[in-house]
Amino acid sequence: MMNNLHWICFLAALISGSLLIQAQQPYIRKDTGCIGSLDNSNSTSAFGYHCNGVNRTCQSYLSFLSQPPYDSVAAISALLGADPVKLSELNLVSQNATFATNKVVLVPVTCSCSGQFYQVNGSYVLRAGDTYTSIEISPLEGLSTCRALRSENSNFPETNLVPGLRITVPTRCACPTKNQSDNGAKYLLSYVIQLGDNVDSISTKFGADTEKTLAANGLSFQDADIYPNTTLLVPLQSQPSISQVAGQSPPPSPPPPPPQDVGKSSSKTWKYVVAGVLGGLGCLGIVGGVVFLLCIRKREKKGEPEIVTKSFEATEKTLKKKLDEEMGMSYGSVSDLVQSVKMYTFEEIKSATENFSPGCLIRGSVYRGTINGDFAAIKKMNGDVSKEINLLSKINHFNLISLSGICFNDGDWYLVFEYAENGALSDAIHRGENDDSTKPLTWAQRVQIGLDVATGLNYLHSYTSPPHVHKDLKSSNVLLDSNSRAKITNFGLSRSADAQEGEFALTRHIVGTKGYMAPEYLEHGLVSPKLDVYAFGVLTLEILTGKDIAELQERENIRLSELLLPVLDEETGKPHLASFLDPSLQGRYPADVAVSLVRLIDSCIKKDASSRPNMDEIVRHFSIAMTTTSSWELSSST
Structure with a gap:
């Protein structure tokens, strides 16, 4: 019986292997999910x-x-x-x-x-x-x-x-x-x-x-x-x-019956074979599970929780003392920080920036530093920055600048951010006519940047708890990494906002950048995610035209929507694209996508905030624009 069973198993493997080869x-x-190695044949x-x-x-x-x-x-x-x-x-x-x-x-x-x-x-x-x-x-x-x-x-x-x-x-x-x-x-x-x-x-x-x-x-x-x-x-x-596929799915029906010439004894033999294989796999699974649990327990015993706790408590005590003595701030306002970001000493910050050398200065109070062989952006700040730091310590998104560490010394904060090699978006899109230092952004790069910024804002509006409004979106607050991927920065004016559509918060403290601030905020101090949507429309207009929109609006005293009218004209819109878009593009863009983005800008800068799209809709629009642009590039290169 055992010899026959061996032959049956051998023939079964041979037949199944042949079927797989021919299939x-x-x-x-x-x-089986993600269990096992990726190269398992x-x-x-x-x-x-x-x-x-x-x-x-x-x-x-x-x-x-x-x-x-x-x-x-x-x-x-x-x-x-x-x-x-x-x-x-x-x-x-x-x-x-x-x-x-x-x-x-x-x-x-x-x-x-x-x-x-x-x-x-x-x-x-x-x-x-x-x-x-x-x-x-x-x-x-x-x-x-x-x-x-x-x-x-x-x-x-x-x-x-x-x-x-x-x-x-x-x-x-x-x-x-x-x-x-x-x-x-x-x-x-x-x-x-x-x-x-x-x-x-x-x-x-x-x-x-x-x-x-x-x-x-x-x-x-x-x-x-x-x-x-x-x-x-x-x-x-x-x-x-x-x-x-219209209508309901067909009702369940039994699978096709096996051919009638298959004998009962053969069917029973196959059941024994399958049962034996399943039983063996079950035993292996139980043994593997026991070994896995033993390894987990062993690893837990090898951990060093006492050392981590002592280090945390020491850092916490030092920071609390400094805040109380030097700034009169409540330690509770930043109590989560020491658990989520690295605490640097002032000596480490000085060493990273070569003692704040002018050669390391990027702009304003931001220095390029070197920490563990990698570049970092180190920003010096003062005053109560607890809200910004707490927000940055809780968010983790590719399109939002990452805070990796902080330092507090002599009344000043030093925030350590990831380094964006290509600098501010404003520098990339507001190039002078004779500026040959950098290549102008391609159409695909501009669409990708728009998608990146929209995705980052959508995360702030929909996935942070509570939801937040950036309040100061502009081209200088968007940074580009080595691959020209966009990261939103400078959350100093950010504030929490009600996530429900149509509900607004009020403020009497109107701060922001002229040209980017929505009408309802300027006139009535209304704050909602639609404030960022308006600023995003202005930013997208800058990205496509390569012009400083705020300066243009101030100099020529025109409304932003008037800039779009020639392109939005259904009869003559496309011919006006060449004069509307950044001259460096020189026609290297899909016209239909360009017009659709101009329409999106027009919807973002509506005076009525409730008429503007939300960031989720904008992300979808830019995703389609990016997909279409990729297809256009592929067809253009062939």
């Missing part, structure tokens, strides 16, 4: 579909179940890397349409080889509590996997997923193989399996042959089990239509 793609079954299907088609790039399709906030053409397109125009056309809706919850949406994508796997790249902005495993299920519904997400975003490990961070989404797609093409398949649909689906019902829904669908996924009639939140490749002879 278009192995069905992923139930993903047995788990390669979790990284995407293999690049084994006739073409390295092709038209492909996805299915997606709409769920707020991913229930609009713009949001779904940005998440899954789709063209919003094509998505709206395929689903017979307008580009600004919102789908009903749980509506099946067909998503057309351009699928391409990335290394050894097919994929199309979308993007996702992290929310509080997100992990790669949770993102795989919601919002992606299995259109990507934890392993693929972790591999694609290797710069952002699971321990460094902070709200507001934008990550790349490698969506699962594929192109037909030669055999599939020869059999009439022109497209492959990555269908997200729902509860009650089976291979036969999915194939019938899209007019596909069940046997070909099974073969495309390395499945057979004997092995046709599929699971929700995984993808099934469906070979299609023509593009899918919304009529095929």
